[in-house]
Amino acid sequence: MKGRKWSLQVTITILVCSVVALSLLVTDLLISRTIAASIEKDQEEKATNVARMVAHSQLVTETLGKQEKESSIQEFAEETRRLTNVQFVVVMDMNKIRKSHPDPAKIGKQFVGGDETIALHGKEHISVSKGTLGTSLRSFTPIFDRKGKQLGVVAVGISLNDVQKAVSQGRKNTYTGTLFGIAAGILGAILLARYVRRILFGLEPFAIAKLFQERDAILQSVREGIIAVDQESRITMVNKTALRLFNKAGLTQDPLGMKLEEYLSNSRLCRILETGKTELDEEMVLNGITLVVNRVPIFLNDKIVGAVSTFRDKTEIQQLAEQLTGVRSYAEALRAQSHEFMNKLHVILGMSHMGYHDKMTNYIKELVNHRNNEIDAITRNIKDPVLAGFLIGKLSHAREADAELNITSERQVPEPLNSYMSHELITILGNLIDNALESLTSCPRKQIEVHFDYGDDILTIEVKDTGVGMEKGMQDYMFERGFSTKGKERGLGLFLVSQSLERLGGDLEISSKPSQGTRFVVYIPYDCKGDTE
Structure with missing residues (x-):
């Protein structure tokens, strides 16, 4: 016992x-x-x-x-x-x-x-x-x-x-001093113990040791990487998951005691020590590994004494998200096409009931020819079946919104070498076209032009609309997460566009004036499977 x-x-x-x-x-x-x-x-x-x-x-x-x-x-x-x-x-x-x-x-x-x-x-x-x-x-x-x-x-x-x-009196004085010293020592010890205990939040040493062991076990068992720094940005704690991710990124040094800037040059954790503001769900690329990062300052008596960052590998999540984005886009396209064809079937059914068989025949021919022309034009110029199917769906979506969407191409766009390129292009085009459609809501002329051009391993995409346009001041903040003129819980579309362009190494130009529409031009390095026909 x-x-x-x-x-x-x-x-x-x-x-x-x-x-x-x-x-x-x-x-x-x-x-x-x-x-x-x-x-x-x-x-x-x-x-x-x-x-x-x-x-x-x-x-x-x-x-x-x-x-x-x-x-x-x-x-x-x-x-x-x-x-x-x-x-x-x-x-x-x-x-x-x-x-x-x-x-x-x-x-x-x-x-x-x-x-x-x-x-x-x-x-x-x-x-x-x-x-x-x-x-x-x-x-x-x-x-x-x-x-x-x-x-x-x-x-x-x-x-x-x-x-x-x-002599006895001299010794008595010595003993009195000894007793007074012991009494002062007891009082000082009690005050010191209370002060130390107050600093330790009322915890006893064995309780602190137990908490430390529990905390260390928790930190080492979580699947998220955790790294902590003191107020001088010196690394004080790193768990096993963080070390594994760092090793995966080619950082094999023991980071404990090192300056954060020396170990992770692109980390923004030092900025948290200056601003004291929390940053959640930010993305950071570490030697090709995409991380989702949370950064939180540590306060003690209203003073910043350090910061903690938690992060997880987004590679697998990103792949799944890309697939889900494509599936959602495909589903949206199918829904728009289904709605469009349902309306046309209602027209055909009405003509059949009224006995307008000749007119019904001509109407069906026009639909088939128009449909074939659209599909032929897209599939002939866009060799990636995923991207082509997405664009065909967007045509139906635009017609459903009572807008005119024209898709043209200067040259054939070959199929990309990697499938992730298709998902990134769908994210970019989907958000740019959707933003353009929303800007046309109150405009008398509802027209969107999407133009492709490919050459010298660069894919150029131009998306131009006749919408309401934007002030110059808005253009400076439009790619920030959460910035939107459409209300709360918005402001993700252009942020996702900027993230996709950053991953692809692309660039973007924008020109817009109030009541004169908006024009986006995207330049993307494009590796294809083969030469164009």
């Missing part, structure tokens, strides 16, 4: 308190002895200074040995003792006879302790000894007259209990 996991706050608190306590403990061990020694040294210096002060006092040097004035020594010594807060100040002669003492009854008696001998030989001395007032720290200083003759000794004592109290 796994042990209980501590919270981030408890972990940081224990860690910080342990570090602080250990540091203070080591500090106490290192300095407590130093403090004790320093306090003892201070007490020794205090006793020595008092002893020297008394020994060099003129009153003591002039009075010592003179019986009639020795009482003044006692007064001076006691006053000094009270002012310096020492235990005793004893002045003795060379026979160790006391001239002063805190207990006047002991004056005239010999000094007790046995540690005064060194001082009687003219040398200062410090010792710890037990006397009539108990154990004390003693400082001995010899007394000399002006001629250098030793007259006696001054003994200044400080109670050892007082020394120990001073």
Whole structure:
């Protein structure tokens, strides 16, 4: 069974308190002895200074040995003792006879302790000894007259209990500082833990680790490629699908840590870092691979800190879309033809009921001849059966819209080498003709001219109408996705035309004026299966 996991706050608190306590403990061990020694040294210096002060006092040097004035020594010594807060100040002669003492009854008696001998030989001395007032720290200083003759000794004592109290007080201050440091460490640890937890959205480390593992598993399992950059456009994350697509496009380097511009020169993800605007379902061609790309900025506290791009391979989707586009166009053409023939059948049926058999016969001949002429003209000049069938359907669609559609060709247009070319041409022609038909709705003269010309491996297609035309300002935006003058959910036709031309490497010219119609000219590199007849 796994042990209980501590919270981030408890972990940081224990860690910080342990570090602080250990540091203070080591500090106490290192300095407590130093403090004790320093306090003892201070007490020794205090006793020595008092002893020297008394020994060099003129009153003591002039009075010592003179019986009639020795009482003044006692007064001076006691006053000094009270002012310096020492235990005793004893002045003795060379026979160790006391001239002063805190207990006047002991004056005239010999000094007790046995540690005064060194001082009687003219040398200062410090010792710890037990006397009539108990154990004390003693400082001995010899007394000399002006001629250098030793007259006696001054003994200044400080109670050892007082020394120990001073040392204990020093250690107590150290312990107080240690406890205060630990308390400050605990408070700081709690505040630090709360701050860190707030930054981590209240999550514990094990929860963050679990989320990271889950996120990594999700990112690696999705079928879309994902790449993320920081605010300096440096790549911070790439999943397996993205690496697979990059390898397919010939990019074999490990992108992590690289600048996005160095790895994907045509990526517009850096623009997201500048604008902060989301871009969805954009197309990008990467070394021949068409990708559908979404780009989203990452905000933190209303500041852009990075961006993420998701993308998928559109090659298979594009092929399916092209097939669906062709099928839809064929279905639309068949629907238009079916509607047209249904109307003509109604005319024939009416003539039959009214007995106009001769007129009915002539009407049918005219229909057959006109139909044959149209089909012959298109199939003779357009050798691609898919494109030819599409154009025949558009003729019926134009008649249904009460418009005149004329299709001509300067030379024969051979069948393209690749079938995808047919689908792209259907997309281009279908949208240009449909736009032309819609522009004729309110015009008295409804005419569309579609002209083909092929030469030097270039296919030229001209689509001209007598519609309402466009202002110059509109022409600058007409190929943008979603731009339309026909309402919402429109604006895809010319965008699809521009996309198809980009894939084919083609070009387009446009000329249009209000109330004077519009003319599109498309130039497309065209690889065919064989020479024209």
